[in-house]
Amino acid sequence: MDLALSPEYEAFRAEIAALLKANADKAPANSDRGLKHPKRLAWQKFLIEHGLTARTIPTEYGGYGASPDILQSRIIAEEFAKSGLPRGLAGQGISMLVPTLLELGTDEQKAQWIAPTLAGETVWCQGYSEPGAGSDLASLKTRAEIDGDDYVINGQKIWTSTAKQADMIFCLVRTEPDAKKHHGISYLIFSMDTPGIEVRPLVDMTGSANFNEVFFTDVRVPRSQIVGEPGKGWQVANATLTHERGMLGDPNAAEARLLAIADLMQTETLNGAPLMDNPVLRDRLIRLQAEVYAMQANGLRVMTARLKKESAGMAGLLIKLQGCQLNHELARLAIDALGEIGVLYGETPYLKDNGSWQWRYMYDLGLIIGGGTAQIQKNIIAERGLGLPREPRLAKQQGG
Amino acid sequence: MEFALSEDQRLLQSSLQGTLENVSPLETVRRFAAGEQDVAKAIDTALAELGLGQLLVPEAHGGLGLGALDAALVQEALGFAVSPAAFLAGAMASEAIGQAGSTAQKYKWLPMLADGSVKIAVALTETVSMREGAGLIEDGGKLTGKALFALETNSASHVLTADITGKLYLVDLAEKSAKLSPLETIDQTRTYAELTLDKTPAEPHADEAKRGEALARTLGLGRILLAADTLGACQNMLEKAVTYAAERQQFGRVIGSFQAVKHMCAEMAAKLEPCRSLVWHAAYIFDTEPEKAALMACLAKSHISEVGTFIARTSTEVHGGMGFTDLVGLHYWFKRIGTNRQWLGSPEQLRAEAASLQGWA
Ligand SMILES: Cc1cc2nc3c(=O)[nH]c(=O)nc-3n(C[C@H](O)[C@H](O)[C@H](O)COP(=O)(O)OP(=O)(O)OC[C@H]3O[C@@H](n4cnc5c(N)ncnc54)[C@H](O)[C@@H]3O)c2cc1C
Numbered sequence: 001m002d003l004a005l006s007p008e009y010e011a012f013r014a015e016i017a018a019l020l021k022a023n024a025d026k027a028p029a030n031s032d033r034g035l036k037h038p039k040r041l042a043w044q045k046f047l048i049e050h051g052l053t054a055r056t057i058p059t060e061y062g063g064y065g066a067s068p069d070i071l072q073s074r075i076i077a078e079e080f081a082k083s084g085l086p087r088g089l090a091g092q093g094i095s096m097l098v099p100t101l102l103e104l105g106t107d108e109q110k111a112q113w114i115a116p117t118l119a120g121e122t123v124w125c126q127g128y129s130e131p132g133a134g135s136d137l138a139s140l141k142t143r144a145e146i147d148g149d150d151y152v153i154n155g156q157k158i159w160t161s162t163a164k165q166a167d168m169i170f171c172l173v174r175t176e177p178d179a180k181k182h183h184g185i186s187y188l189i190f191s192m193d194t195p196g197i198e199v200r201p202l203v204d205m206t207g208s209a210n211f212n213e214v215f216f217t218d219v220r221v222p223r224s225q226i227v228g229e230p231g232k233g234w235q236v237a238n239a240t241l242t243h244e245r246g247m248l249g250d251p252n253a254a255e256a257r258l259l260a261i262a263d264l265m266q267t268e269t270l271n272g273a274p275l276m277d278n279p280v281l282r283d284r285l286i287r288l289q290a291e292v293y294a295m296q297a298n299g300l301r302v303m304t305a306r307l308k309k310e311s312a313g314m315a316g317l318l319i320k321l322q323g324c325q326l327n328h329e330l331a332r333l334a335i336d337a338l339g340e341i342g343v344l345y346g347e348t349p350y351l352k353d354n355g356s357w358q359w360r361y362m363y364d365l366g367l368i369i370g371g372g373t374a375q376i377q378k379n380i381i382a383e384r385g386l387g388l389p390r391e392p393r394l395a396k397q398q399g400g
Numbered sequence: 401m402e403f404a405l406s407e408d409q410r411l412l413q414s415s416l417q418g419t420l421e422n423v424s425p426l427e428t429v430r431r432f433a434a435g436e437q438d439v440a441k442a443i444d445t446a447l448a449e450l451g452l453g454q455l456l457v458p459e460a461h462g463g464l465g466l467g468a469l470d471a472a473l474v475q476e477a478l479g480f481a482v483s484p485a486a487f488l489a490g491a492m493a494s495e496a497i498g499q500a501g502s503t504a505q506k507y508k509w510l511p512m513l514a515d516g517s518v519k520i521a522v523a524l525t526e527t528v529s530m531r532e533g534a535g536l537i538e539d540g541g542k543l544t545g546k547a548l549f550a551l552e553t554n555s556a557s558h559v560l561t562a563d564i565t566g567k568l569y570l571v572d573l574a575e576k577s578a579k580l581s582p583l584e585t586i587d588q589t590r591t592y593a594e595l596t597l598d599k600t601p602a603e604p605h606a607d608e609a610k611r612g613e614a615l616a617r618t619l620g621l622g623r624i625l626l627a628a629d630t631l632g633a634c635q636n637m638l639e640k641a642v643t644y645a646a647e648r649q650q651f652g653r654v655i656g657s658f659q660a661v662k663h664m665c666a667e668m669a670a671k672l673e674p675c676r677s678l679v680w681h682a683a684y685i686f687d688t689e690p691e692k693a694a695l696m697a698c699l700a701k702s703h704i705s706e707v708g709t710f711i712a713r714t715s716t717e718v719h720g721g722m723g724f725t726d727l728v729g730l731h732y733w734f735k736r737i738g739t740n741r742q743w744l745g746s747p748e749q750l751r752a753e754a755a756s757l758q759g760w761a
Contacts, residue, residue, distance in 0.1 A: 001680065003403060004688075071401055276760050293699055294703060298678075304403045314670075318670040378662070379662065381669055382662040382663065382665050382666040383662075388657070391657060392653055
């Protein structure tokens, strides 16, 4: 056990801290809304040029081209957290599609898509879930039939985040209807401008229409736009699901929120006394602090395992479940601490922290459900982590 | 940067676990619990051969000079086996003497701790939780009063205690005026006693300037070790539940294939694994960043106590009626976890302390 960083890494930290400090004025503000706001794209460009995002992606694909170094990545993450500056873009294109293409894409696909995606010029959405295929994703029905050099796609996706703004979609479709459930699926990438695509926004509980229904009617996609082999889409998708789960439940983000709540409880007063003077709230705060530290130490363990190219085992499997739950609990404490003021929302007087705690409380619940629900995570932990048996299959229903 | 156990630490873990399986199986724990306290002597002897008494004693004083993380691994193994072996009190005593003893005191006590010629129990409850009528008062180098919940008294020759100002002392239990009367708790895998002193000669730790810090370090180490003990006990309860769930059949299938049962096991594992990281981290910080040690000890012990309570209950439930019996003996773990939770500060007390350590209260 040795948590100290070598002098080279400490120097690297100092360098990153200085770089962020000197360029803080370039960062977009919260009010610079829109995925492609020029200030956001300029900031992304600056971050890539200095190795602060897309760090290990080869320069030929528009990345910074450093060799992978988990410690450097961690230092960068920590310095961003300290500085309070916005990190590089992390939409589903960057966090899920790019790693998938790097691993399984053809040279043409890599050359065509990675650079504009990293730059934020090409926005992607993830077309996996369907009305009949959520947790049981492999039962998806949207079909793609071969017609000449094209696939012709018919069917429907749902919960597709940012589909309205997206230029492109990475999408799971059934190409071999007679193959077994997990076998007949393929992974296609295509433009959201392709004729036959209709996007209908769905308003979520936070009040915004972030996710959508996406309908496909005779959508023609060249056969070259498949990633991986036909019928192997399940394996391709699973490569990206691992990336998604690693992204949710980041312990550094949890610590930043914990500190924000501690700050709120020290500055906000009720009946003339700081909220922190309430021993019950204080007790809840410390309870969550211990959990945040536990998840951070757990993260260090997972990182050590990755450095040694070993499996992190249980320590890795639990992150999505515990991390998302913890974030949700943190937001709940902030709201309870604020009391009546905690229910204010939108743009209204007396609002604290821009109403972000209510938004978080709702959004974090979405993250508990999305990307594999809490219950599915528990199945995974029990079956893969503890070796408990799978659910026995039901006998086939009569007449079905 | 490396957050993992060293090769030596893994070796310590496995040799200790092997030894405990031999010398401290559940049958032996049962005999200890039934009042045959002498069975612990053989365990203590076997552990002394592994060098556990020397573990925290600096090399200059005949010890191994290892750290809090090594001690936590030992205590974790003891908790796993609900072993009546003495370790925690001796570890706290070597920390206390190392912190606030004079050079002469270190030369006198530490080698004896290392070679096992003294066995030191610990009676520090009043520095955390003072009951009415309890507490020791010093007058002319002699102590008078009561200290509750002295731990590991069964084989002890001396006791580490404190007066009501928090000053630490060693008391020879051979003194006529020093009395130990047993306190029966739910946990019969260890012994607890009330210490009564009546103008009993006591050797104070010499370094006055370090009084507060010495006490804080001693309590911090004790809390980390109790957290480690609970960690080991929880790990065993989880493993027992998973094994049972994979064997026991009802409705024509193993109960571990029922999601209700499977999810109970998954929740136990998902809550416990980060605790392991937290306890290791707290132990590491204890040696490397003393200014954060007290806080981390409070957080680690309070958090694992909550998780422990959940696991103690849930593992018992997974076992159905069997879990409730003496036959399987799960209750020894249940009760050890329950006792660790209260000793040297309940979760609520520790969180209050953590808040004040951060200037929040
Ligand atoms: C905020 C948000 C954003 C999302 N973004 C996207 C996106 O961009 N692209 C995309 O493709 N999808 C997206 N999703 C969809 C998400 O992946 C699914 O909602 C999720 O996988 C669950 O599927 P479902 O909604 O159909 O629920 P269901 O699968 O119907 O689940 C309903 C309930 O049944 C439980 N359940 C189901 N199966 C089991 C089982 N085997 N054992 C125990 N319990 C079970 C679930 O845990 C849940 O409690 C998003 C979801 C959310 C909330």
